Amino acid sequence: MNDETREPFKRLFFALDCAPxxxxxxxxxxxxxxxxxxxxxxxDNFHLTLKFLGAVGVAQIADICTAAASIRTPGERLTVVLDRLDVWRRAGALVLAPQQATPALLRLVYDLEQAMLPFGLEQAPREYRPHLTLARDYRASVPESATPPGFFLRADRFTLFESHKGRYRALAEWSLVDHQ
Structure with missing residues (x-):
């Protein structure tokens, strides 16, 4: 197959963005x-991934956005408490994670997964583990911290991001809050 017949694609994921x-x-x-x-x-790349889509044909992006827009959102801002430092050995990642994921977060992820099913983007679904990646290629134990983590990620929207050359760019976003 030559390059002219291959559809252009983007590496995409849904996430909750972090405030500056x-x-x-x-x-x-x-x-x-x-x-x-x-x-x-x-x-600048700190975020909490909701759903990784991987390589998506550019022609599918509008339909993916339409599907994401149809999700029933919590109606209020989400707060995720990042209060646990962990090492994911297989992934080689140092992460901040919540001790306990909120039902509203898990519901949003489930609804996103269901909305994305028709696109057949992910081969093997994985158990969702909310996290914010601090370092990649991390091959040591959990570092000691003088101050335990206790960060509050507050989100009033979720975002579709493109990953391109190590940078993340927002393509679209949807409110989690009901606007009367």
């Missing part, structure tokens, strides 16, 4: 860990 102040606070907290392992994720 939260990005700064998490980055400062991470720097206090004095990591000597892994590649730190740029603070």
């Amino acid at each position: 102040a939260l990005r700064r606070d998490i980055a400062q907290w991470r720097s206090a860990l004095q990591l000597r392992n892994g590649r730190p994720v740029p603070a």
Whole structure:
């Protein structure tokens, strides 16, 4: 197959974005860990993934946005407490995660998964584990922290992002809050 017959695609995922102040606070907290392992994720890329779509044909993006817009949202802002530092050994990732995911977050993820089923984008569904990645290629134990994590990611919208050359760009977003 030559390049002219291949459809252009984008690497896409749905996520809750971080406010600039939260990005700064998490980055400062991470720097206090004095990591000597892994590649730190740029603070501009901090987010909480809801659903990874992978390589999506450009022609499908409008339909994906329509499907995302049809999701019944919680009607209020979501708050995710990032209060656990963990290492995912298989993924080689140092992550911040909630001790307990809220039902509203899990419902949004489930609804997104259901809305994306017709597109056949993911081969093997995985159990959803909410997290914010601090470092990739991390091959050490959980670092000691003088201050335990206790960050509040507050989101009033969810976003479809494109991942391109290590940068994330918002393509579309949908409100989680009811507007009367």
